[in-house]
């Protein structure tokens with residue numbers, strides 16, 4: 001951890017403006033500190049020389065004005081700093097979210113090229129080696145802690161530490177220059193003792209760095225684990241494991257508390273030592289200037305000026321040390337945000353293509369209007385091995401999916417069916433072979449990895465095994481498929497998906513909120529809402545993962561009817577275990593152990 005993290009300064013434009021304002025304010029504060037010292041020395045020496053209130057009133061008024069000026073400046077600096085901290089945090093959050101989802105939030109810049117979003121495979125994976133501690137937590141929980149509590153800790157960095165850092169550079173230099181002009185011997189004492197403080201601070205900083213990182217990692221683990229436990233609470237309660245999980249959370253909380261107390265102990269101790277160092281240094285100056293004043297080697301006003309200014313040289317350095325400790329949590333969090341932003345995409349969706357490749361591939365995925373055909377998909381000896389796995393999920397799979405063809409993928413559990421869909425969705429990229437997107441006429445083709453993920457996904461309607469429903473109205477949940485759709489369009493899609501009848505019986509019909517993850521609906525009803533989304537999306541390629549898994553016969557029949565309608569005139573890949581789908585499809589492909597067997 002550096003005193004000033006250059007990436008933090010480079011990333012957020014708000015930080016640069018803030019730094020400029022901070023430097024200006026710090027320069028003004030430095031001027032006022034010097035003026036105040038000179039004025040106080042002038043007043044005391046004047047009074048000692050017999051000057052009355054009338055002669056010194058201008059100086060007293062000036063001291064009051066300087067004090068007011070310092071108060072106004074520190075208020076202004078802190079207000080501006082908090083404002084820029086809020087902007088910098090917001091910029092970092094937006095970049096983090098854009099990186100994870102591949103979607104720019106309103107008002108934020110488009111995610112940079114090569115940031116197509118990580119997708120569910122990446123989010124579900126355990127976090128990388130950075131987590132350490134021999135345990136890993138799901139990324140989703142970690143990211144939640146990082147984007148909220150973590151980045152909030154940057155307030156201290158921007159509002160307290162950065163302004164103090166600038167003061168810690170400017171004030172001692174300015175004080176040293178003024179003292180040197182007044183009395184070079186005192187300046188020498190200050191110049192020799194001043195460096196002791198930053199040297200000591202650097203030593204403490206090195207020592208606390210590992211501790212602060214560990215403290216932050218533990219907090220992340222706590223966040224990830226907490227999310228996991230809360231989500232799985234019903235299951236844990238049924239298996240009577242809730243108490244055991246509470247014990248795990250208690251253990252991680254205790255570890256975090258210990259780590260925090262350890263860091264605080266060092267912070268307090270180092271503050272004590274810094275205080276001691278600067279007191280001894282000021283005492284040295286006081287003794288040498290006092291002795292020389294006694295022997296008449298310096299005049300009274302100069303001695304006073306040096307005495308008043310000497311502590312001002314050490315104060316900002318002491319303060320910056322204390323504020324450095326307070327802001328370290330935010331810096332550790334920012335480092336982790338940069339790690340996520342910088343992480344290579346190898347294991348995830350793969351980077352978006354270079355612009356020249358993209359232009360040539362774009363034509364292949366123009367939005368289909370007025371019955372234009374979907375592209376042909378060719379899987380050429382495609383293999384996939386997930387990071388951290390040795391056994392491939394898919395091995396040398398070759399398959400052609402023609403436009404309008406409906407393919408059923410079947411096979412035992414764990415044979416790689418969902419992985420094939422993840423490849424087609426660009427949530428993961430093949431570790432071997434290639435997926436080619438070809439014009440139906442056969443007049444052109446491009447590797448799927450050359451087509452921007454966002455553009456490619458526009459051609460796809462995806463109905464996952466466990467569709468995610470948001471705590472929003474039925475209307476808006478279905479509209480996810482096409483945000484600009486009218487109410488009539490949504491209703492039509494629901495009718496096609498056999499969802500309209502049950503939606504009409506809900507208390508507020510399409511305006512009914514579904515609760516977290518669609519808690520108020522049955523599994524079959526959730527599936528039909530997801531199908532309604534797919535109808536509304538009206539994409540030429542439809543991917544369905546186990547659409548009738550765990551449904552009762554009536555619900556399964558309703559979903560099957562809806563899927564039959566959805567597949568009409570579209571290219572479809574249906575992953576299913578049961579053979580009830582065979583009459584709806586043109587071809588059945590059997591996968592076993594990641595390899596394609598002979599079509600059934």
Ligand SMILES: Nc1ncnc2c1ncn2[C@@H]1O[C@H](COP(=O)(O)OP(=O)(O)OP(=O)(O)O)[C@@H](O)[C@H]1O
Nearest residue numbers: 121124386389393412413414415416417418419420
């Ligand atoms: N995100 C992942 N990280 C690591 N390994 C994974 C991941 N997803 C799947 N796998 C592994 O890849 C293999 C294929 O899994 P996949 O989910 O594709 O099978 P499936 O045929 O769809 O199974 P099911 O019918 O039970 O849904 C399995 O061994 C699984 O453990």
